[in-house]
Amino acid sequence: MHARVRHETLAPVWPVQAILDLFALPFNDLLLRAQTVHRAHHPANAVQQSSLLSIKTGACPEDCAYCPQSSRYHTEVEPAPLMPLEQVLAAARKARDAGAQRFCMGAAWRSPTERQLDQVIEHVQAVKSLGLETCVTLGMLKDGQAERLKAAGLDYYNHNLDTAPEHYGEIIRTRTFQDRLDTLRRVRDAGLKVCCGGIVGMGESREIRAGLIAALASLDPYPESVPVNQLVKAPGTPLADAPDLDPIEFVRTIAVTRIVMPRAVVRLSAGRESMHDSTQALCFMAGANSIFHGERLLTTPNPQAQADARLFERLGLVPMPDDTVSATLETHAAASPA
Ligand code: SAM
Ligand code: DTB
Ligand code: SF4
Numbered sequence: 249m250h251a252r253v254r255h256e257t258l259a260p261v262w263p264v265q266a267i268l269d270l271f272a273l274p275f276n277d278l279l280l281r282a283q284t285v286h287r288a289h290h291p292a293n294a295v296q297q298s299s300l301l302s303i304k305t306g307a308c309p310e311d312c313a314y315c316p317q318s319s320r321y322h323t324e325v326e327p328a329p330l331m332p333l334e335q336v337l338a339a340a341r342k343a344r345d346a347g348a349q350r351f352c353m354g355a356a357w358r359s360p361t362e363r364q365l366d367q368v369i370e371h372v373q374a375v376k377s378l379g380l381e382t383c384v385t386l387g388m389l390k391d392g393q394a395e396r397l398k399a400a401g402l403d404y405y406n407h408n409l410d411t412a413p414e415h416y417g418e419i420i421r422t423r424t425f426q427d428r429l430d431t432l433r434r435v436r437d438a439g440l441k442v443c444c445g446g447i448v449g450m451g452e453s454r455e456i457r458a459g460l461i462a463a464l465a466s467l468d469p470y471p472e473s474v475p476v477n478q479l480v481k482a483p484g485t486p487l488a489d490a491p492d493l494d495p496i497e498f499v500r501t502i503a504v505t506r507i508v509m510p511r512a513v514v515r516l517s518a519g520r521e522s523m524h525d526s527t528q529a530l531c532f533m534a535g536a537n538s539i540f541h542g543e544r545l546l547t548t549p550n551p552q553a554q555a556d557a558r559l560f561e562r563l564g565l566v567p568m569p570d571d572t573v574s575a576t577l578e579t580h581a582a583a584s585p586a
Contacts, residue, residue: 261359262465262508267458270504274558275496279534286535290511295560296538296568298350299343302546303331303371307355310387310422312410316357316482316547323484325547330355340375346553347567350381352406352443354546358389358422369400375562376401376425383443388423388431392466392567394438405471406433408442412459415452432467442467443476445517448491448501456508457501465508473538474512476502480548495527499534506535513538521549525559532563 286292306327316323340351351373360368364387372382380533384397385406394405409428411418416425436441444467446460464474478498481488498519505514512564515538516531540550551559560566 261470262462264458264462267461267504267508270507270567271454271458271500274436275500278500278503279530282506282535283533285507286537290513290537291537291568293563294537294568295532295565296349296371296515298347298348298352299335299340299516299542300354300540300545300550301331301339301343302328302356302544303336303353303368304329304355304357305547306356306386308358309419311356313419313486314410314423314450314479314482316463316485318485319406319483321486323482325482333374336371337374337378340378340380343433344378344380344540348380348385348541349568349570350404350475351375351378352383352385352404352540354385354406355387356546357387359390360386360393361392365393365396369396370420372400372402375421384432385443385557389434391434393433394431394440396439398440402439402440404443406473406475407431407435408445408447408458408475408477409451409463410446411452412456413463414459415456426457436467436469441473442471442477443471443473444471445477445495446481447477447518448498449490449519450467450478450487454497457497458504461505461508470509471512473515474505474509475515475517475538476505476536480521480522480545482517482548493540495524495530498523498532499527502531502536503534508555509522515539517543518548520551525562528559528569529563532565 289360306325307319309319311320316325322369323449331487343351366520368384381403383404395497408443412421432442432444448457455514479487479490481490514536517540520528541556542550543552
């Protein structure tokens with residue numbers, strides 16, 4: 249018997265065992281079910297495209313075992329202070345012209361100060377004025393900060409649960425799972441849309457992957473956007489030599505995420521650079537309908553725009569129409585096990 253996820257602000261909707269039962273389905277049955285759920289809630293062949301920019305890089309005081317931006321590990325990342333507005337705007341224009349619908353700005357902070365937030369707010373307003381959706385990921389927020397971002401016109405806040413509650417302390421020691429939930433509550437209460445997912449391929453068990461999905465589904469309401477990151481093994485981090493995750497298990501993780509959070513936009517996030525085209529194709533079949541577009545994630549490579557364009561052409565995938573993106577994101581209740 250597996251414990252249900254119980255947390256102060258988590259209402260368990262999917263028992264971990266029900267999620268494990270999905271994982272255990274024959275692959276073809278799982279994919280058919282995921283594809284059926286996908287088609288009931290989303291255009292079948294449309295993929296949302298976000299672009300990502302690191303606006304403050306490295307020198308982060310946190311100890312996340314997967315992250316090349318932590319100051320605790322010797323990695324290849326060159327720290328850089330907060331990027332000036334003009335440089336951010338130039339990157340946003342380039343992303344928009346290349347077809348991005350949303351521009352996500354990431355900062356390697358534990359949590360922003362009010363002064364840092366003032367500067368990010370200017371970035372958000374400027375990017376928004378280009379007609380792009382905006383997303384930022386700045387670490388933990390204090391009371392009132394999410395409201396300030398909302399007032400500036402921010403659309404999404406990205407804040408990942410990253411792994412199952414029972415595994416969290418093995419990956420990150422400088423903050424708790426409850427800290428993550430507290431920020432997510434502030435983001436939700438401020439009326440921002442929530443982008444929240446996790447990382448797989450950190451050497452975790454299937455039960456941990458199921459626990460992560462259960463925790464995400466227990467957020468009330470569950471996130472509008474769920475990034476599923478495959479660990480990018482960064483030299484110098486404690487997880488640099490983590491064992492490879494079987495691609496079929498990765499596809500299963502996408503399929504289960506799709507079934508459990510039917511209306512969420514599921515992002516095939518970090519890890520595409522080392523992923524075979526056929527694995528990516530299976531992920532789209534399993535219900536992934538968003539990617540990061542552009543040659544860089546935050547500090548690590550992402551597939552070249554041309555390679556993505558070719559893959560989309562081979563698969564008959566098209567950009568998600570803007571009105572579909574907004575329609576998908578209305579508040580929704582979580583799905584429940586059949
Ligand atoms: N510092 C903020 C925070 O941690 O919330 C925002 C930036 S942080 C880099 C954003 C997310 O990037 C993390 O939550 C994690 O999911 C993802 N990430 C970081 N390093 C990664 C890696 N090596 N592979 C895959 N995902 C990674
Ligand atoms: C998310 O879930 N993945 C993105 C975004 N949100 C900020 C970050 C991926 C980072 C991969 C490692 C790097 O490039 O530094
Ligand atoms: Fe810092 Fe975020 Fe990286 Fe953790 S994931 S070390 S908080 S930048």
